[in-house]
Amino acid sequence: MKSVPKLIRRFVGIMLLSSVLLIILNFTLLVIYTLNQSPNGSPWTTAQEVADNLLQDSNGYILTEETANELQNTNVWALFIDNATMKVVWQTDNLPETIPMSYTVSDIASLTRGYIDGYPTFTGEAENGLVVLGYPKDSFWKHMWPSWDYNLIANLPKTVLSILAINIALIFIIYVIANSKLLKSVKPIVSGIQALSTNEEVHIREKGLLSELAININKTSDILQTQSRQLRKRETARANWIAGVSHDIRTPLSMVMGYAGQLESDERLSEDDRKKATVIVKQSERMRNLINDLNLASKLEYNMQPINPERQNLIAVVRQVVVDFINMNIDEKFTIEWETNETLTSCPVCIDKDLIKRAVSNLIQNSMNHNEQGCHIFIRVMAEDNVYTVVVADDGIGATNEQIEKLNHSPHYMVCDENTSEQRHGLGLLIVKQIIFTHKGKMQIRHSEYGGFEVDLSLPMTM
Known part of the structure; x- marks a missing residue:
């Protein structure tokens, strides 16, 4: 409510300045008028x-x-x-x-x-x-008894100043009384506007000098509250729908994967049929991963995913992800290099270990998915200005400036109902962004120094 005292001070300042200027103007006009009335001198x-x-x-x-x-x-x-x-x-x-x-x-x-x-x-x-x-009869008025009390003349400056002070005080009192209702009406209006900015429900008394403005603010609050309720209802329905579909698909998908796995290992089938079964297994695994990503992204978007932050060493968490990928016997056309400075041994952060591992894994997998011809993947952890940064970069095909700009600033189709015909494929980067956001961190996408794609994940240090 700092604006109300500022408004009052402004009103008072304008009133005082107006009073002083008015007095000076009147005195100047009086002098000019008096001089004009005596053009022929004494x-x-x-x-x-x-x-x-x-x-x-x-x-x-x-x-x-x-x-x-x-x-x-x-x-x-x-x-x-x-x-x-x-x-x-x-x-x-x-x-x-x-x-x-x-x-x-x-x-x-x-x-x-x-x-x-x-x-x-x-x-x-x-x-x-x-x-x-x-002189002509209407030219001068003469005071017939030109005598004054001595004390009156001696105290005239003090008397004039006293009268002037009384006049200013009287003007101030009249001004405050006249504007008290306005100032009283301004305070709830200001409070209502501030509450609107925080999406709080507002109801201002619709009386006084600003009653019309109060009515409009109340209507605006009702509209915002209605929209907020509808949005929450729609978000809840969307999240429940995604969770329900994900659950319903898992069972038939598991059966497809199970039967396809049996066909893949059935030696009675021809080599060509077994290869087709292998394709079915891989594509089914891809569908399962997409369903899991979709479900996790939905939970993170609507704050339904439980977060269990604990004090962890960020270097150890990221190194474990790298080791897990290496142990998976990934294709030889992909290599992962650990570039963290050996002098940096501890990076204490308060994080959900599993979610951070998922974020780094998604970035590594993203580099593999978008570089079918193979690439080198470089991973490092840096410490600077009370922030720890995980860098995942590659020397692959990279992305254009326009694509990077869109990835950094455009909303994902899960939170944007526009341009659905141009929806981006995959949820990996979205999940990474949501995970980092829940940890009060930042994600930055850029060109890597190796000529490919790079993502920086910044997390605040834990003291």
Whole structure:
């Protein structure tokens, strides 16, 4: 269930990253928006510039042309209040008619922090009076009482950070609550999928946000379980059928072999008839061996063959097989050579001795069956990287690369219902592969260094 915590961490990480990016984006947009709302700079600075550029001569007050154009372009009016008379002694041409022409001290205080007739006003100090600029009514909003508690300003950074932390925590809590049902629904889904991979029966509660997915997983589990039961039933029937046929054939085959053996040794028969009886005996023995191989392969395939592993010396077991073949007086066109290094005397393994002997015997017999013109058979045992390997090779006709590839990777017809028209003959290599598999070993088929066929059987060492 490592995937669920990983999923939760991913959700939380995305939420936190989204929150931070959202805050940064909002702050950036606020700054951009604020700057765009003040394209003409500070009106207080402009008012002071007008006061500095308002010149007095014999005819009165004159504003420089550049400053006058700037006020006109921004639709701003201006007036100058004389300190002595508290009356307007200069004004721009666009001064509204509703603007008073004389002021008291309280009027000055009010317009400085507020408005005149709804126009936001800003002041600039001149030598003999006060310059007042009036902006369009909807251009600025002025705070009439610009005073703040000192502690509020001093603690503002801490307050902002605290509010920010509270907001993030609140977003996190809302996110977890909103997704708790989803996370709760994900856990059984993940468990169900993991159980499907091990062919376990699965039944997930079909409720919640992922109910549709749970329904499909339950249906999939039912289908897999049905297929598994049908497959086991078919495998059992196949194994029982093979065992029954093998048993039923043995009795009539024994009678055929017995009578053929009698005819083979009956001197009253002609030489030609006795040779025919000999052929019947040999072919009957071949049929018997094929039946025994088929029965053993079936038992190994469906785990019906009892395995009795014991600690054995692999060299002694393989050498015994070689000796048994030599003592059988095999045809002179076949020779068996023992190539195991003499310094290697003990190879302890935990094996079923009879099955391993059967595997090595099948490989030797395989070399004989596929090289009718004769060949040399080379057998050795090697030790490397905590693995013991039995090598059975020959210098016969060998096999093509395509044939070796098929032998290494293609399933046998006993476990594959496809391509039955191209079924391979014989069960020897299949039995060898099954025997090695039951011992947790490996089998590798390749070209031999002698130009023929080679099979390597690897078994784990016993410590």
